[in-house]
Amino acid sequence: MESATPVIVAIDGPSGTGKSSTSKAVAAQLGLSYLDTGAQYRAITWWMVNNGIDIEDPSAIAAVAGKPEIVSGTDPKAPAIMVDGVDVARQIREQDVTSKVSAVSAVPEVRARITELQRNIAAAAAKGIVVEGRDIGTTVLPGADVKIFLTASPEARAARRSGELKNADLDATREALVKRDAADSSRKVAPLAKADDAIEVDTTELTLQQVVECVVTLIEEKRAGK
Numbered sequence: 582m583e584s585a586t587p588v589i590v591a592i593d594g595p596s597g598t599g600k601s602s603t604s605k606a607v608a609a610q611l612g613l614s615y616l617d618t619g620a621q622y623r624a625i626t627w628w629m630v631n632n633g634i635d636i637e638d639p640s641a642i643a644a645v646a647g648k649p650e651i652v653s654g655t656d657p658k659a660p661a662i663m664v665d666g667v668d669v670a671r672q673i674r675e676q677d678v679t680s681k682v683s684a685v686s687a688v689p690e691v692r693a694r695i696t697e698l699q700r701n702i703a704a705a706a707a708k709g710i711v712v713e714g715r716d717i718g719t720t721v722l723p724g725a726d727v728k729i730f731l732t733a734s735p736e737a738r739a740a741r742r743s744g745e746l747k748n749a750d751l752d753a754t755r756e757a758l759v760k761r762d763a764a765d766s767s768r769k770v771a772p773l774a775k776a777d778d779a780i781e782v783d784t785t786e787l788t789l790q791q792v793v794e795c796v797v798t799l800i801e802e803k804r805a806g807k
């Protein structure tokens with residue numbers, strides 16, 4: 582593959598394995614676009630909550646899945662997420678959205694809508710793109726040039742998250758991560774899963790810089806035709 586050819590990189594894995602941090606750094610280093618697909622599912626969840634949709638009712642969610650306009654910025658140094666023209670970058674990280682996003686993202690109509698957006702964004706990326714999520718390598722972009730599946734122990738992931746959320750209880754954080762992974766892995770449509778041709782990278786004992794170097798090397802090897 583020549584370096585002028587757009588490269589599509591899929592980075593999947595459970596919560597807290599380092600997908601966002603790694604993807605942003607890799608995209609910035611290689612001059613690629615970046616797409617946080619979790620932010621899109623969080624954004625549509627935020628809209629559902631804000632509009633009083635019953636999160637326990639998949640048919641109510643399905644009926645309005647096409648309504649919100651979701652726009653994702655793809656600059657890895659300043660990723661943006663807007664819903665109906667409102668910047669929701671802060672709101673989508675709140676606990677209320679985090680606790681509801683697995684239920685909303687399990688609804689097939691929501692996935693169909695967001696998957697189409699993701700494919701359009703990837704197709705428009707002139708130099709290529711790093712797309713991170715749960716089903717990128719298996720479903721959204723099965724023809725991606727490089728597929729990575731990040732993992733880490735629940736303890737390491739909880740410690741990372743607790744470092745972010747001041748005063749968070751480590752056990753409660755681990756339990757919440759494991760519960761969300763179980764929901765995301767067991768849904769019927771496009772569950773969290775490693776693609777057969779993805780390279781698994783266990784980040785438990787690696788620094789973020791080591792993970793970034795590993796992924797950059799894999800992309801460069803692919804570009805060099807190795």
Ligand SMILES: Nc1ncnc2c1ncn2[C@@H]1O[C@H](COP(=O)(O)OP(=O)(O)OP(=O)(O)O)[C@@H](O)[C@H]1O
Nearest residue numbers: 595596597598599600601602741745784787788789
């Ligand atoms: N290899 C690493 N070593 C230590 N900390 C890390 C590593 N990778 C990421 N982190 C830290 O772990 C936290 C979670 O990382 P990040 O948000 O990138 O994970 P994620 O897989 O995108 O999570 P989610 O799916 O929940 O959005 C961040 O605070 C990040 O700085």
Ligand SMILES: Nc1ccn([C@H]2C[C@H](O)[C@@H](COP(=O)(O)O)O2)c(=O)n1
Nearest residue numbers: 618619620622682686714715716765
């Ligand atoms: N490709 C994706 C990306 C995300 N989701 C859902 C499931 C996650 O729990 C949630 C939030 O993702 P995060 O911001 O933590 O990466 O969004 C999905 O179903 N498919």
